[in-house]
Amino acid sequence: MTLTPIDWIIIAVYMLGCTVAGLWMQRYVRNVADFAVAGREMEVSLGVASLAATEVGIVTVMYTAQMGFEHGLAGAVPGILTATAMLVVGITGFVIVPLRNAGVMTIPELFENRFGKRVRWLAGMVIIIGGVLNMGVFLRAGGDFLLNITGMDSDQTFTLSFLGMTREVGYLEIIMTGLLAIVLVYTVLGGMLSVLITDYLQFLVMGLGIVVTSVLVVWNIGGLDFLGGLDKVHRDGAAYRDKQEKPLEEKWNKEVAAVRQSQDPKAAEELSQRQRREYGQSLQARATELTGQGVLVDVGKKGEPAKAATMKQPFDPVQSHGLAWVVWQAITGLAVVTTWQTTIARVLAARDAQTAKRVYRGAWFYWVGRWCLPGLWGAAAFLYFLNQGGLPEGLSSLTAMPRYLGHLLRPITGFLGLMIAAMLAAEMSTDSGYLLTWATVIYNDLINPCLRRPMSERARLLTVRLLVLAIGVFLVFWGLWYNPPGSVWDYLVVTGNIYLASLFALLVGALYWPGANRWGAMAAIILGAAGPIAFLVINGVAGRELVPAAVSGLAAFGFAFAGLIIGSLVGRAYGRGNADPAPAAAKTEETRP
Amino acid sequence: MNDPLAWFWTAMIATSIGWYSFLLFYLGIKGGFDILRMIRVFSGQKNQDGRDGPPGS
Numbered sequence: 001m002t003l004t005p006i007d008w009i010i011i012a013v014y015m016l017g018c019t020v021a022g023l024w025m026q027r028y029v030r031n032v033a034d035f036a037v038a039g040r041e042m043e044v045s046l047g048v049a050s051l052a053a054t055e056v057g058i059v060t061v062m063y064t065a066q067m068g069f070e071h072g073l074a075g076a077v078p079g080i081l082t083a084t085a086m087l088v089v090g091i092t093g094f095v096i097v098p099l100r101n102a103g104v105m106t107i108p109e110l111f112e113n114r115f116g117k118r119v120r121w122l123a124g125m126v127i128i129i130g131g132v133l134n135m136g137v138f139l140r141a142g143g144d145f146l147l148n149i150t151g152m153d154s155d156q157t158f159t160l161s162f163l164g165m166t167r168e169v170g171y172l173e174i175i176m177t178g179l180l181a182i183v184l185v186y187t188v189l190g191g192m193l194s195v196l197i198t199d200y201l202q203f204l205v206m207g208l209g210i211v212v213t214s215v216l217v218v219w220n221i222g223g224l225d226f227l228g229g230l231d232k233v234h235r236d237g238a239a240y241r242d243k244q245e246k247p248l249e250e251k252w253n254k255e256v257a258a259v260r261q262s263q264d265p266k267a268a269e270e271l272s273q274r275q276r277r278e279y280g281q282s283l284q285a286r287a288t289e290l291t292g293q294g295v296l297v298d299v300g301k302k303g304e305p306a307k308a309a310t311m312k313q314p315f316d317p318v319q320s321h322g323l324a325w326v327v328w329q330a331i332t333g334l335a336v337v338t339t340w341q342t343t344i345a346r347v348l349a350a351r352d353a354q355t356a357k358r359v360y361r362g363a364w365f366y367w368v369g370r371w372c373l374p375g376l377w378g379a380a381a382f383l384y385f386l387n388q389g390g391l392p393e394g395l396s397s398l399t400a401m402p403r404y405l406g407h408l409l410r411p412i413t414g415f416l417g418l419m420i421a422a423m424l425a426a427e428m429s430t431d432s433g434y435l436l437t438w439a440t441v442i443y444n445d446l447i448n449p450c451l452r453r454p455m456s457e458r459a460r461l462l463t464v465r466l467l468v469l470a471i472g473v474f475l476v477f478w479g480l481w482y483n484p485p486g487s488v489w490d491y492l493v494v495t496g497n498i499y500l501a502s503l504f505a506l507l508v509g510a511l512y513w514p515g516a517n518r519w520g521a522m523a524a525i526i527l528g529a530a531g532p533i534a535f536l537v538i539n540g541v542a543g544r545e546l547v548p549a550a551v552s553g554l555a556a557f558g559f560a561f562a563g564l565i566i567g568s569l570v571g572r573a574y575g576r577g578n579a580d581p582a583p584a585a586a587k588t589e590e591t592r593p
Numbered sequence: 594m595n596d597p598l599a600w601f602w603t604a605m606i607a608t609s610i611g612w613y614s615f616l617l618f619y620l621g622i623k624g625g626f627d628i629l630r631m632i633r634v635f636s637g638q639k640n641q642d643g644r645d646g647p648p649g650s
């Protein structure tokens with residue numbers, strides 16, 4: 001731990017100010033509408049600040065930097081695509097205007113009016129599965145950042161003695177559980193009102209930290225030399241892959257195929273693992289020498305063989321990622337700005353549809369910086385460790401950036417404290433916004449439609465607060481032990497696609513296609529969710545990325561739209577598929593505008 | 594560097610730093626006023642509720 005007293009004071013002042021402000025707002029919460037959508041009293045500037053703060057968490061900074069580390073500046077292309085989508089939606093009002101005018105509190109609530117309560121319930125379930133799984137990596141990524149920027153390893157532990165029992169406890173688990181506990185306290189009590197106020201403070205602290213750090217990184221990497229450096233390491237790394245890794249992989253594949261034919265698949269799999277383990281060991285032995293060839297040896301995850309990390313094409317997204325991946329990101333970007341519940345929550349909390357459009361027009365460019373600036377930090381970290389003779393033991397493409405920033409900021413008193421406060425702000429605003437959003441969906445779309453009689457206002461409020469708490473507890477257990485295979489960004493997009501694909505198709509159908517009906521809606525939800533869930537299960541069982549994320553993501557959108565169209569046409573042909581009437585308890589009159 | 598895409602990304606990074614700096618001041622001031630207005634609205638509603646009876650009744 002390398003923090004000075006001034007760093008600690010900056011962090012303490014921020015944490016105290018934020019917690020007090022969050023708790024202060026709970027006095028104004030009177031009902032679920034105040035709690036979930038701040039009584040629809042949010043104005044444009046506060047909306048932009050809140051949206052920006054919620055959509056930038058530590059996990060955002062970590063995965064965008066990881067993309068920068070692996071793909072250079074081209075890693076930021078999802079930011080450009082999403083920003084463009086947000087600008088277009090902000091100008092045209094596509095989806096968000098009819099959605100806000102419907103006066104609903106969540107997206108599934110809109111579906112009930114069109115497709116019936118079963119579709120609302122199923123859509124709510126898909127949102128929860130996708131949303132909560134998506135949030136599952138937030139805590140670990142946040143802990144990775146906080147520990148590595150202070151020079152500690154992610155798996156560092158201390159011994160805790162209590163009532164004669166001793167136990168090894170990880171710093172990461174303790175820090176992130178404590179941070180989540182603070183967020184839970186003010187979110188459970190103040191709901192969206194507390195979230196808006198704390199988001200505003202967090203926007204200021206986070207923005208200051210990001211600007212100061214980016215200026216220092218630009219100063220440190222030396223402008224034009226940096227562009228030339230990225231280009232050179234890409235060429236060196238590509239030459240290494242072509243001359244050394246590709247022939248080796250071809251040789252391995254032939255050996256494994258021969259064993260598979262003569263013996264059994266298990267022996268072939270063992271041979272494949274042994275080949276990769278031995279290659280990993282040889283990489284580790286040559287780590288310093290390989291930096292001269294544009295290669296960093298990544299020994300990140302425990303139990304996995306070391307890998308050669310090289311810089312892909314650092315400027316051209318299509319060459320760097322492939323066309324299918326870029327197309328998938330473009331579609332996902334449009335789906336995110338029209339469907340992602342935490343983003344849409346700001347549309348639904350806006351005073352009217354015009355305010356919602358203005359929030360989008362004000363926030364769109366924020367997405368560019370959200371990707372470009374941490375992406376720059378990640379790319380700079382690659383060059384930094386290449387010049388330092390390789391990645392230190394235990395660092396990976398994910399954790400290299402915070403360690404680099406630690407080296408960069410530590411010599412300037414107070415800057416490390418500012419950056420940590422900024423990232424705590426980023427994490428807290430994201431966690432609070434997401435917790436509130438998913439709890440609101442569970443209450444509004446899973447519990448409420450099943451009730452025969454409406455709950456009292458007090459019981460509703462208590463239920464949503466308990467749901468926020470329950471999701472928080474779930475996250476502590478799921479989020480701190482699960483390690484996704486592949487890049488964090490791909491995990492986030494695939495889990496997000498569980499509901500993005502199906503609900504995007506459904507939302508467009510519900511708002512713009514009179515022919516859409518209940519059969520089509522059900523087919524879209526099930527088929528859209530099936531692809532990403534299959535991806536998670538197959539890759540989880542295999543322990544590596546067998547199905548490429550882009551294939552899974554594009555298939556999800558294709559299946560969802562095909563399901564909507566074919567299901568609706570079949571439903572119409574059989575004279576079925578019209579919405580079933582909703583019971584009185586499912587209505588949420590208090591949320592109508 | 595003659596790659597136009599390298600210059601495109603450089604422009605995006607420079608504009609992002611400038612835009613974030615501007616938003617920090619602009620939204621810092623305007624967002625603060627939005628919060629004050631929102632608190633006034635909720636304070637008024639709370640006082641109204643206090644005269645009318647407990648919320649949700």
